[in-house]
Amino acid sequence: MDESELPRVLQQMWGIEGRSRPGPKPAFHISDIARAAIKLADAGGLAAVSMSKVAAELGFTTMSLYRYVDAKDDLYVVMLEHAFGDPPALDPELGWRGRITAWAEAFRDGLRRHPWILQIPVQEPPLSPNQLAWMESGLGAFEGTPLTPPDRLSAMLLVNIYVRGTAQLTANMLTEPDAIRAADQLYTERLTMLATPDRFPGIAATLEQPLDEGYAGDFDAGEFTFGLDTVLDGIQARITRLTN
Amino acid sequence: MDESELPRVLQQMWGIEGRSRPGPKPAFHISDIARAAIKLADAGGLAAVSMSKVAAELGFTTMSLYRYVDAKDDLYVVMLEHAFGDPPALDPELGWRGRITAWAEAFRDGLRRHPWILQIPVQEPPLSPNQLAWMESGLGAFEGTPLTPPDRLSAMLLVNIYVRGTAQLTANMLTEPDAIRAADQLYTERLTMLATPDRFPGIAATLEQPLDEGYAGDFDAGEFTFGLDTVLDGIQARITRLTN
DNA sequence: CGCACACTGTGTGCGCCATACACAGACCAT
DNA sequence: ATGGTCTGTGTATGGCGCACACAGTGTGCG
Numbered sequence: 246m247d248e249s250e251l252p253r254v255l256q257q258m259w260g261i262e263g264r265s266r267p268g269p270k271p272a273f274h275i276s277d278i279a280r281a282a283i284k285l286a287d288a289g290g291l292a293a294v295s296m297s298k299v300a301a302e303l304g305f306t307t308m309s310l311y312r313y314v315d316a317k318d319d320l321y322v323v324m325l326e327h328a329f330g331d332p333p334a335l336d337p338e339l340g341w342r343g344r345i346t347a348w349a350e351a352f353r354d355g356l357r358r359h360p361w362i363l364q365i366p367v368q369e370p371p372l373s374p375n376q377l378a379w380m381e382s383g384l385g386a387f388e389g390t391p392l393t394p395p396d397r398l399s400a401m402l403l404v405n406i407y408v409r410g411t412a413q414l415t416a417n418m419l420t421e422p423d424a425i426r427a428a429d430q431l432y433t434e435r436l437t438m439l440a441t442p443d444r445f446p447g448i449a450a451t452l453e454q455p456l457d458e459g460y461a462g463d464f465d466a467g468e469f470t471f472g473l474d475t476v477l478d479g480i481q482a483r484i485t486r487l488t489n
Numbered sequence: 490m491d492e493s494e495l496p497r498v499l500q501q502m503w504g505i506e507g508r509s510r511p512g513p514k515p516a517f518h519i520s521d522i523a524r525a526a527i528k529l530a531d532a533g534g535l536a537a538v539s540m541s542k543v544a545a546e547l548g549f550t551t552m553s554l555y556r557y558v559d560a561k562d563d564l565y566v567v568m569l570e571h572a573f574g575d576p577p578a579l580d581p582e583l584g585w586r587g588r589i590t591a592w593a594e595a596f597r598d599g600l601r602r603h604p605w606i607l608q609i610p611v612q613e614p615p616l617s618p619n620q621l622a623w624m625e626s627g628l629g630a631f632e633g634t635p636l637t638p639p640d641r642l643s644a645m646l647l648v649n650i651y652v653r654g655t656a657q658l659t660a661n662m663l664t665e666p667d668a669i670r671a672a673d674q675l676y677t678e679r680l681t682m683l684a685t686p687d688r689f690p691g692i693a694a695t696l697e698q699p700l701d702e703g704y705a706g707d708f709d710a711g712e713f714t715f716g717l718d719t720v721l722d723g724i725q726a727r728i729t730r731l732t733n
Numbered sequence: 734c735g736c737a738c739a740c741t742g743t744g745t746g747c748g749c750c751a752t753a754c755a756c757a758g759a760c761c762a763t
Numbered sequence: 764a765t766g767g768t769c770t771g772t773g774t775a776t777g778g779c780g781c782a783c784a785c786a787g788t789g790t791g792c793g
Contacts, residue, residue, distance in 0.1 A: 251679065259683065267790040268740025295779065309655055309742050317780065366608055367657055370676055377684055377692060386692030399716055405649070406654030413611055414646065432614055435495065439503065447628030448621060450638040462772080464664040473641055479723030511761040512769025539750065552752080553771050561751065734793100741788070750779070759770070 254319045258326055258373045274278050275313050277303060279327035282320060283359065291361040294320070321365045326373035328359045342477055344386035345401075349473055352379070356412040363413055391487040400480045407462035407476050411469060497536045498563045502570055506697060513573050518558050521547060523571035526564060528605065535605040538564070541691035565609045573720045576626035586721055588630035589645075593717055596623070599658040607657055635731040644724045651720050 250350075251261070251478065257275045281302040285293045296317065297307040314320050333342040333351040356362055383401040392400060433452065442449040495505070501519045525546040529537045540561065541551040558564050577595040579588040600606055615621065627645040628638075638642060659669075677696065686693040 264792070266740070267788085268503075268741080269737065269788045296781080297779080306743055308744080308783095311781075312741065319496075348657070364610055370658075371685060372676075372679055377689055380744075381684075381689045381691050384695070387589075393698070394691070395698050397691070397717070398695050399712075402654075402658070403651070403716060403719060406651060406657075410654055411645075411652030413650075414614075432616070435499075435616055436621075439616060445621055445625045447625045447638070447641070451628070451642050454637070454639050472647060475643070475647060475723040475727055476720065478726035479719040479721070482722035482726065483719055509761070510769065511759090511767065513771080515770075519757040540752085541750080550772055552773080555752075555771065739790090739793100740786100741786100743785080743787100745783090745785105747770085747782080748780100751777100753776080754774090756772080756774105757770100758772100759768100761766105761768090763765085763767105 252315065252319070254314060254322055255372055257313070258323070271312070272305065272309075272314075273303060275323050276327060278310060278313060278320065279323045282324050284330055287359060288325065288362040292363040294324075294361075296320070318368065322369070322373060325362065325365065325371075326375050328362060329355050329375050329379060331359070331375065332379040334457070335382060335386055337388075341387050341390050342481070345404055345477065346473065347381065348383050348386050349404050352408045353412060353469065356408070363409070390484055392484060396483065400483075403476055403480070404473070407473060411472060496559065496563070498558060498566055499616055501557070502567070515556070516549070516553075517547060517557075519567050521562065522557055523567045526568050527572055528606040530568065531603060535608040538568075538605075540564070546553060562612065566613070566617065569606065569609065569615075570619050572606060573599050573619050573623060575619065576623040579626060579630055581632075585631050585634050586725070589627070589648055589721065590714070590717065591692060592627050592630050594650050595650070596652045597656060597713065600652070604656075606652070634728055636728060640727070644727075647720055647724070648717070651717060655716060 251259075254275065256263075269474050282294050282299045285298055287301060296310055299320070300307045309423060310320075333347055336345055337344075337348070371380070380401070384397050385404065387397040387400060389396075390445065436448065437452055440448040440452065495503075500507075517631065522543060526538050526543045529542055529546060540554055542552045543564070544554050554564075558567065577591055579591055581588075583591070607669075615624070624645070628641050629648065631641040631644060680692065681696055684692040684696065
């Protein structure tokens, strides 16, 4: 219950004010760090984010960052919190399906905007304000369904996992459509060469379908909603079971 | 189509023999590298795997590894290939549901045995023998269903994503049950403190359920199959739609 | 009003990392 | 037998995260 036991970064992000203290005023705020780091990551991927680069971007020395952030991992937390803005406002007119779909698409769009998010090593469950707001928003999509709160949590996590997973498949360095297409073609080529029908009949059959873009193919909007619908059908089944 | 364009590591893993060449015989094989690296990763996580440590484990110098592996990323590929052994043999007696469930559980067990797999930055779609064998095995689970090959691929990927995603939630450094329990309790505590019912009613409602273990709670076997069943229900719905 | 001291940003330095490059020796095709 | 190619090695470079000591700053307390 003691708020002081919260890591410094969390305190800052929740705006928990320390009483006015002696010493010089901080020259900036963690949100400045987040902005600088995100700028670097958007431009050059997560690998382009280092303490020194972020500090240089801000015009300060490397070590000054450690007055705001305990370790590099904290930097990631702050970046995440800042990269997802507010969660989408879900139209209550829509059914739960429409709402969670909108939520999933907003999440996907966030990942598209900041592909480096997928490269961040996941290590702690979320506790920052925007992260929780997204959770809340996702849970709210199931308002009016007979799902219990834990069921809603599971359902939301399922959708969350789906979006992350598919985004991961969509080639991690998206941005360049030409690059994606080239990488996809190279992959299909190699797969065709290695996955011979005698040893890998299932894979080979998949490759024969001309429409199919291959495993790492361009996971476009159509395929996204198609797979998402499958997940939602599963949730629907659970709801139906409860309703009877 | 030219095999020589394959990266060296892939050639080695597929056992493509280069014609006998001048020069000293290689002192070891990439599989030795894989074994050493996996040993280190099992003991100390992916962070414990460095070129020098792996080399030391083998009794060679750091730079010698680069005669077998073009870069660190290749090391990861080799580790992955070696960590998953052969895919499970699926009992044809079972229906598709039983088969894909067995496949998912085998996959989950693999991730449990080698948690560091989840820390590997995903960058390339799989092309190594065992990876393809697992794909083939997963696709084979849908033998006898009306699903088309691309449908089967989507379904398998869905299950694959689900397993990865849930494993990710299960606290990435599992192993120690006490540590998991402690981390979980700390998380629930903080969440209770931060997610106040006024601003986060949905999350708060979830926390009120005494049974619930919280977001990052111990994702035990029961919850795993429960969530998996939801996914499979979605696939079932698709099958049913095709059958009519 | 003044002062003690907590806090700020800075500079230096350490150990580790991935990997480029030049080299001496080992071995097969000819 | 020998030329050329491949092996493992030693050395070196630039980057990284971060520990630590320091000088200056400004607030709360006396």
